[in-house]
Amino acid sequence: MSPLRVAIVGFGKIARDQHVPAIAATDGVELVAVASRNASLPGVAHAATLDELLSDGPPIDAVALCTPPQVRHAQAATALAAGKHVMLEKPPGATVAEINPLVSAATTAQRTLFATWHSRFAPAVEPARQLLAGRKVTAIKITWKEDVRVWHPGQAWIFEPGGLGVFDPGINALSILTRILPQPLFVTSAELAFPANREAPIAARLALSDAQGLKITAEFDFRQTGPQSWDIDLDTDGGPVTLSMGGARLRAAGTQLVDAADAEYAGLYRRFRELAATGESDVDLAPLQLVADAFLLGRRRTVEPYEDEP
Amino acid sequence: MSPLRVAIVGFGKIARDQHVPAIAATDGVELVAVASRNASLPGVAHAATLDELLSDGPPIDAVALCTPPQVRHAQAATALAAGKHVMLEKPPGATVAEINPLVSAATTAQRTLFATWHSRFAPAVEPARQLLAGRKVTAIKITWKEDVRVWHPGQAWIFEPGGLGVFDPGINALSILTRILPQPLFVTSAELAFPANREAPIAARLALSDAQGLKITAEFDFRQTGPQSWDIDLDTDGGPVTLSMGGARLRAAGTQLVDAADAEYAGLYRRFRELAATGESDVDLAPLQLVADAFLLGRRRTVEPYEDEP
Numbered sequence: 001m002s003p004l005r006v007a008i009v010g011f012g013k014i015a016r017d018q019h020v021p022a023i024a025a026t027d028g029v030e031l032v033a034v035a036s037r038n039a040s041l042p043g044v045a046h047a048a049t050l051d052e053l054l055s056d057g058p059p060i061d062a063v064a065l066c067t068p069p070q071v072r073h074a075q076a077a078t079a080l081a082a083g084k085h086v087m088l089e090k091p092p093g094a095t096v097a098e099i100n101p102l103v104s105a106a107t108t109a110q111r112t113l114f115a116t117w118h119s120r121f122a123p124a125v126e127p128a129r130q131l132l133a134g135r136k137v138t139a140i141k142i143t144w145k146e147d148v149r150v151w152h153p154g155q156a157w158i159f160e161p162g163g164l165g166v167f168d169p170g171i172n173a174l175s176i177l178t179r180i181l182p183q184p185l186f187v188t189s190a191e192l193a194f195p196a197n198r199e200a201p202i203a204a205r206l207a208l209s210d211a212q213g214l215k216i217t218a219e220f221d222f223r224q225t226g227p228q229s230w231d232i233d234l235d236t237d238g239g240p241v242t243l244s245m246g247g248a249r250l251r252a253a254g255t256q257l258v259d260a261a262d263a264e265y266a267g268l269y270r271r272f273r274e275l276a277a278t279g280e281s282d283v284d285l286a287p288l289q290l291v292a293d294a295f296l297l298g299r300r301r302t303v304e305p306y307e308d309e310p
Numbered sequence: 311m312s313p314l315r316v317a318i319v320g321f322g323k324i325a326r327d328q329h330v331p332a333i334a335a336t337d338g339v340e341l342v343a344v345a346s347r348n349a350s351l352p353g354v355a356h357a358a359t360l361d362e363l364l365s366d367g368p369p370i371d372a373v374a375l376c377t378p379p380q381v382r383h384a385q386a387a388t389a390l391a392a393g394k395h396v397m398l399e400k401p402p403g404a405t406v407a408e409i410n411p412l413v414s415a416a417t418t419a420q421r422t423l424f425a426t427w428h429s430r431f432a433p434a435v436e437p438a439r440q441l442l443a444g445r446k447v448t449a450i451k452i453t454w455k456e457d458v459r460v461w462h463p464g465q466a467w468i469f470e471p472g473g474l475g476v477f478d479p480g481i482n483a484l485s486i487l488t489r490i491l492p493q494p495l496f497v498t499s500a501e502l503a504f505p506a507n508r509e510a511p512i513a514a515r516l517a518l519s520d521a522q523g524l525k526i527t528a529e530f531d532f533r534q535t536g537p538q539s540w541d542i543d544l545d546t547d548g549g550p551v552t553l554s555m556g557g558a559r560l561r562a563a564g565t566q567l568v569d570a571a572d573a574e575y576a577g578l579y580r581r582f583r584e585l586a587a588t589g590e591s592d593v594d595l596a597p598l599q600l601v602a603d604a605f606l607l608g609r610r611r612t613v614e615p616y617e618d619e620p
Contacts, residue, residue: 094606095496097496187405
């Protein structure tokens, strides 16, 4: 089978740090172009925009949209209309409702729309899902605290409307949570801390539940200096279970079950290749729905202004 | 067929003004009880809570939940588990995701879950839908401005988290819009004005679109004194079309096509009776999804504090 020829659209931090090495490491996937106004990659064809890429660039089968979520919808619609498979970085869009017309467009065009959740491809997530399938979960605590200055330098869009603020990493936790539990979850309360000078929250505290009244709490904070936390602690009828390091480690009843190196994006590209072979789509909006609901229901609090330089 | 025995849960303004007379005016539906901590209706059985109603009240087939959206989910789950059909006032809940488990519960229990949108039963809505089905719509302007002090006296919950603020009436416009147009819509930008002392917006300005780039604007304002506006103006290839008075009037190309008295809630109860006869559900979350997306994407602005007394 000939390789899937991919163009990356939007060449910021996530594209350089994750997509380029993941494509290089994945058989059957090839990076043939980059579309970006400001950046390029030596040795790879370059276009300033998606439109220019589609009209003047090398032949491609697929695009990976690594642009900010606010502009991704129009790009995805354009790419699908041009007959390309589309991979959406997370979150899949700036709203939930904008995704459904894209799903329809992909179906009509018989092309793949892949709304990715990279954290679901962390090595301990599938083992955790299988472990929990045989247990009763009685409580869950999510702690997702990272230093925005370390992890999101120069990403001003993250604090713009639609940029999600601290939910940009927090949605990773929600994507794992909605993968390892089989039942639908919903937000029951939310408190959102907005910096006085920004349009998206820098911290959030959620309570979630399911139809059986399961108690889930989530603390998201972008102001964490020193040790960083990407942990999901579950109480189960078989003892405590902890997913840590963003899904890289799994510990149950005192035993380390998984501790593996990150290979999330390689997993994404293997899946994208698989989907594109048949034109099937993979779109799960549950994590973004929980975030939208947190904004809908949230109690807002104004906190001190955030500046990139402390 | 024996009548559908309904209990109203939550006996505030909407229950007294609309549900009681609509039930009285609808054949095959009977009001047999009211559950409310603070209010009762002479000649009708009374319980303080839903639980008390279910354990000690008269036999009922169905409940109409007229409580604020923040508490409706738990009540709906309880009523469905007790084998009752459930009518949800709008909005159907405080979040989008909380509704899906209720749909599943209704299916399991073979009972009706009816998420109502009363404005869809306004007399000009169905004629407007049919008129537009044969036309190309090129632009839409929604103007929904009412005086919160006149229409929502004492409803403090409306400015609480989950109370929607100006989207409580605004969602009526969105429920009409998503009914008269066949295609899926989504929010492309939103500006939300929050009073400094409140948790929900008092005004909002939205832009929406569809997969074809249709331009839709919506202006919602709770601070409107004097003339009130509940209008949807559409430009079409057959000339302008206006739905006004919240869907009571339809005018196209200078001709008044519909101008009828309000009978929205009688329509709701006829539909509820119909659904309950077979246990079918009717749940469309599109209007609430648009509101959640507006909160998710919205640029927030703080405006002067709102007090019930000007």
